[in-house]
Amino acid sequence: xxxxxxSGKLLxxxxxxxxxxxxxxxxxxxCSAAEKKEMLALMNAAAAEIVKLLSQIExxxx
Amino acid sequence: xxxxxxxxLEDDKLAQKVMAVHLAGHNVDLAxxxxxxxxxxxxAKYDLGFFDLMLxxxxxxxxxxxxxxxxxxxxHCVVVSSSDSDEIIDRAYALGANDFYAKGNEESNxxxxxxxxxxxxxxxxxxxxxxxxxxxxxxxxxxxxxEALKYAPTELPxxxxxxxxxxxxxxxxxxxxxxGREGAxxxxxxxxxxxxxxxxxxxxxxxxxxxxxxxxxxxRLLEAHKGTLFLDEIGTMSPGMQMKLLKAIEERSFYPLGxxxxxxxxxxxxxxxxxxxxxxxxxxxxxxxxxxxxxxxTINLKPLTRRAxxxxxxxxxFTKGGRRLAFTxxxxxxxxxxxxxxxxxxxxxxxxxxxxxxxGRVDISAVKKHLKGREAVQQSPAQDGALYAYxxxxxxxxxxxxxxxxxxxxxxxxxxxxxxxxxxxxKISTRLLYSTLKRLAPEEEKK
Numbered sequence: 001x002x003x004x005x006x007s008g009k010l011l012x013x014x015x016x017x018x019x020x021x022x023x024x025x026x027x028x029x030x031c032s033a034a035e036k037k038e039m040l041a042l043m044n045a046a047a048a049e050i051v052k053l054l055s056q057i058e059x060x061x062x
Numbered sequence: 063x064x065x066x067x068x069x070x071l072e073d074d075k076l077a078q079k080v081m082a083v084h085l086a087g088h089n090v091d092l093a094x095x096x097x098x099x100x101x102x103x104x105x106a107k108y109d110l111g112f113f114d115l116m117l118x119x120x121x122x123x124x125x126x127x128x129x130x131x132x133x134x135x136x137x138h139c140v141v142v143s144s145s146d147s148d149e150i151i152d153r154a155y156a157l158g159a160n161d162f163y164a165k166g167n168e169e170s171n172x173x174x175x176x177x178x179x180x181x182x183x184x185x186x187x188x189x190x191x192x193x194x195x196x197x198x199x200x201x202x203x204x205x206x207x208x209e210a211l212k213y214a215p216t217e218l219p220x221x222x223x224x225x226x227x228x229x230x231x232x233x234x235x236x237x238x239x240x241x242g243r244e245g246a247x248x249x250x251x252x253x254x255x256x257x258x259x260x261x262x263x264x265x266x267x268x269x270x271x272x273x274x275x276x277x278x279x280x281x282r283l284l285e286a287h288k289g290t291l292f293l294d295e296i297g298t299m300s301p302g303m304q305m306k307l308l309k310a311i312e313e314r315s316f317y318p319l320g321x322x323x324x325x326x327x328x329x330x331x332x333x334x335x336x337x338x339x340x341x342x343x344x345x346x347x348x349x350x351x352x353x354x355x356x357x358x359x360t361i362n363l364k365p366l367t368r369r370a371x372x373x374x375x376x377x378x379x380f381t382k383g384g385r386r387l388a389f390t391x392x393x394x395x396x397x398x399x400x401x402x403x404x405x406x407x408x409x410x411x412x413x414x415x416x417x418x419x420x421x422g423r424v425d426i427s428a429v430k431k432h433l434k435g436r437e438a439v440q441q442s443p444a445q446d447g448a449l450y451a452y453x454x455x456x457x458x459x460x461x462x463x464x465x466x467x468x469x470x471x472x473x474x475x476x477x478x479x480x481x482x483x484x485x486x487x488x489k490i491s492t493r494l495l496y497s498t499l500k501r502l503a504p505e506e507e508k509k
Contacts, residue, residue, distance in 0.1 A: 009116075009119060009120075012116060012144055012145060013116075013119060015144040015165075016074060016077075016114075016116070016143075016144040016165060017074065017076075018166075019077075019144055019164075019165035019166030020074050020076040020077040020080060020165070020166075021076065022166050023077070023080045023165075023166060023167070023168040023169065024076050024079070024080050026168075026169045027080055027083055027084070027168075027169065031083065035083065038079065039076075039079060042075055042076040042079055043076060045075070045076070046074075046075075046076045
């Protein structure tokens with residue numbers, strides 16, 4: 001079976017994190033206050049991961 | 063709500079949280095790596111599993127291994143992944159996945175997956191459907207209805223074809239019951255109304271919209287919100303009415319008569335006709351665009367005369383809880399060979415009549431008395447409404463060719479494709495057989 005190259009893996013991770021962030025954003029408005037807090041923390045962490053991944057993609061493209 | 067045992071294999075914490083919220087109310091187990099998931103699959107009994115495929119930055123689709131293990135234990139496996147190349151999708155299905163969804167649309171997908179899963183389980187568990195809700199022991203009819211039930215929990219419009227009285231409404235109701243739709247089953251026989259009345263019935267009206275409209279009335283389309291709208295005899299609607307209905311189906315909104323405000327209704331359409339829809343289109347009686355909109359999946363119901371094995375169970379069903387009847391062997395044979403032009407509806411009427419009669423044991427004379435004037439003969443092809451309409455639209459020769467094609471195809475199917483047996487059964491020449499098959503080939507390919 002085809003395996004992903006490093007850049008392919010980075011892009012896959014980026015897509016995955018962005019998808020999770022999108023799904024979480026859609027869900028956010030219906031969450032309870034406690035869940036909102038937890039969700040925001042996780043969304044922040046995912047956003048930081050996305051920034052990290054973007055910088056890695058930028059480096060590999062250079 | 064039925065509580066399901068669900069496994070979620072997902073390495074991303076945020077995605078795990080999203081799934082946990084969407085699956086609230088069920089017993090959810092989370093696993094973020096292959097080893098944990100395999101251990102959980104081994105040790106517990108899950109109904110449903112959601113699987114991510116790449117677990118961590120250096121992973122190589124290890125989620126696939128969990129799918130194989132879960133599928134082997136009868137878990138309904140759903141992949142939710144960002145890896146959606148054709149090769150990966152193919153591999154996941156080959157290993158036992160039942161569904162494959164791209165990550166990112168959990169809000170609409172998860173609810174849909176749960177609804178479909180629960181409905182299919184209900185349908186599979188309801189083994190007695192054919193001895194209660196839709197009586198038949200005919201293998202062909204059972205297969206057609208079972209196949210249709212697979213589409214019940216989807217949004218796909220369904221079209222039921224069959225002569226009058228074959229159980230189209232019963233089947234439509236059954237499909238609605240298995241759809242998981244929260245709204246009502248709303249039925250309307252399009253042939254029972256004049257154009258104006260049908261419009262008012264379908265779309266509703268405001269007070270004073272027309273003479274006699276003393277008060278506002280909700281239309282059937284609105285009554286079917288989040289439910290099923292069953293349109294019987296769809297081909298009898300005027301072209302203008304068909305156009306209005308098409309617009310309402312496509313836009314999911316419409317104007318009640320006399321109103322300037324649109325009403326919104328999200329209904330699923332199941333329609334039925336006793337005529338050949340292609341012939342109706344050829345005659346200009348059925349709009350092609352409306353036909354395209356309503357015939358997502360088509361079910362054909364055979365007339366009762368072609369499923370004589372259903373007569374006894376139907377009689378039993380109609381007398382359930384009331385006076386039971388017994389038939390002499392001659393009476394039974396007569397019923398089985400009778401043409402039943404009114405199909406199941408006629409049988410029901412017959413049973414009601416004999417049930418009120420003096421004798422519980424029904425003999426041939428009592429049967430003949432009630433089925434008087436309708437000898438036990440097969441319906442002549444010219445009395446078949448759909449075929450007659452087809453002949454009018456395409457000519458007699460084309461209609462005869464159609465009949466020949468249908469008979470040959472059926473016999474070949476019954477003979478498992480053995481052409482020599484079909485030639486002998488039907489007493490036809492090799493030339494006729496092959497020319498018919500050649501003519502049918504493009505149609506078969508289209509199917």
